[in-house]
Amino acid sequence: MSIQPPADFSEIAQLIATAKQRAVQAVNTTLIELYWQIGERISRRIAASEWGNGVVEQLARYLAQTQPGLRGFTRANLFRMRQFYEAYPDWEFVSPLVRQLPWTHHLIILNQSKRPEERAFYLRLAVQEKWSKRQLERQFKAALFERTVLSPAKVSPLVTQIHPEAASIFRDSYLVEFLELPDSHAEADLHRGLLARLKEFLIELGRDFCFVGSEYPVQVGGRDFSLDLLFFHRGLNCLVAIELKVGRFEPEYLGKLNFYLEALDRDAKKPHENPAIGVLLCASKDDEVVEYALSRSTSPALIAEYQTQLPDKALLQAKLHEFYLQNASEAADGDE
Numbered sequence: 001m002s003i004q005p006p007a008d009f010s011e012i013a014q015l016i017a018t019a020k021q022r023a024v025q026a027v028n029t030t031l032i033e034l035y036w037q038i039g040e041r042i043s044r045r046i047a048a049s050e051w052g053n054g055v056v057e058q059l060a061r062y063l064a065q066t067q068p069g070l071r072g073f074t075r076a077n078l079f080r081m082r083q084f085y086e087a088y089p090d091w092e093f094v095s096p097l098v099r100q101l102p103w104t105h106h107l108i109i110l111n112q113s114k115r116p117e118e119r120a121f122y123l124r125l126a127v128q129e130k131w132s133k134r135q136l137e138r139q140f141k142a143a144l145f146e147r148t149v150l151s152p153a154k155v156s157p158l159v160t161q162i163h164p165e166a167a168s169i170f171r172d173s174y175l176v177e178f179l180e181l182p183d184s185h186a187e188a189d190l191h192r193g194l195l196a197r198l199k200e201f202l203i204e205l206g207r208d209f210c211f212v213g214s215e216y217p218v219q220v221g222g223r224d225f226s227l228d229l230l231f232f233h234r235g236l237n238c239l240v241a242i243e244l245k246v247g248r249f250e251p252e253y254l255g256k257l258n259f260y261l262e263a264l265d266r267d268a269k270k271p272h273e274n275p276a277i278g279v280l281l282c283a284s285k286d287d288e289v290v291e292y293a294l295s296r297s298t299s300p301a302l303i304a305e306y307q308t309q310l311p312d313k314a315l316l317q318a319k320l321h322e323f324y325l326q327n328a329s330e331a332a333d334g335d336e
Contacts, residue, residue: 028103029099032099032103032106035081039082039085042079043082057075080107087116101123104133105126105131105136108133121145122144125144129203129207141310141313143311146317147173147311149323150316152167153166153171154291155170155294155302156299157295157297158298159300159301163277166236169235170302170304172304172305173307174205175204175311176193176194176200176201176307179197179308181193190306191214191244194244205231206233208236210231213229214228216230220259225260228242229242236274238269239269239277241257241278241279242278243260243278245282246283247282247283248282249286249289249293249303251289251293253282258299261299264276277300277302279301280304281304281305
């Protein structure tokens with residue numbers, strides 16, 4: 001028969017667990033700084049023509065001979081350290097962010113980012129969202145950077161007024177390929193799938209989203225209603241109502257969503273919380289129709305679409321290239 005340990009035991013166990021976590025983080029910070037310092041020395045010597053590529057090979061062999069048991073300092077990895085330094089030459093500026101990610105995450109970001117702003121985008125989000133290696137790789141496959149730049153979130157003026165940071169939290173589209181839905185699926189299929197894979201959906205929404213309920217009951221005037229999904233966002237300090245639509249967005253959908261938001265603010269919102277935000281998650285939408293529908297909306301709502309398959313990343317990259325070229329051309333014309 002096992003004896004129930006005193007409550008103080010769990011407190012000590014937690015202290016040990018916390019110390020272990022800090023030790024792992026300290027080791028990671030030291031390694032990241034070491035790799036940057038090595039990369040700096042290699043980069044500067046090659047730039048000054050003091051070293052050639054062959055010297056880096058000699059360095060790898062020297063380290064293998066003089067540091068028995070040392071791993072990870074092959075020729076290829078030494079060049080990756082050089083790439084790491086050249087990506088972040090201003091260590092004092094970037095170190096608070098850079099040192100928070102493990103080396104494997106940095107390699108993914110360095111190898112798959114095509115632009116400095118893309119690298120900064122994934123670096124910031126990987127730290128903020130605490131993505132695992134697998135989750136970070138998924139976001140690259142999902143072309144999150146391209147989608148965010150080309151299609152910023154569509155929010156009503158009131159959302160921007162009440163929650164200025166909301167545009168950077170919500171997205172224009174959410175990828176739910178993990179549901180493996182067929183092309184022809186019903187709203188119930190989408191609803192059940194999101195509940196069954198709630199962990200993946202929460203990761204897609206963002207770290208500060210907390211699940212409150214499904215088919216959340218709303219009672220008004222003696223009648224019973226229910227909204228599809230209700231979440232709470234810790235950063236915005238407000239409830240977030242999500243209504244699902246398996247067809248394209250229609251302007252009349254906003255009326256029902258506004259009704260739910262009013263009910264939440266009157267009957268569910270706590271005194272210290274901000275007004276609720278509503279999200280219409282549709283299978284498709286016409287951006288011009290969305291703009292017209294939201295332009296005079298007096299409700300904090302936004303329109304987004306869900307995608308059941310990974311996007312064509314090559315196509316999005318081509319569009320992003322055109323986008324940057326057009327912006328550069330317009331900037332040049334403005335300087336004339």
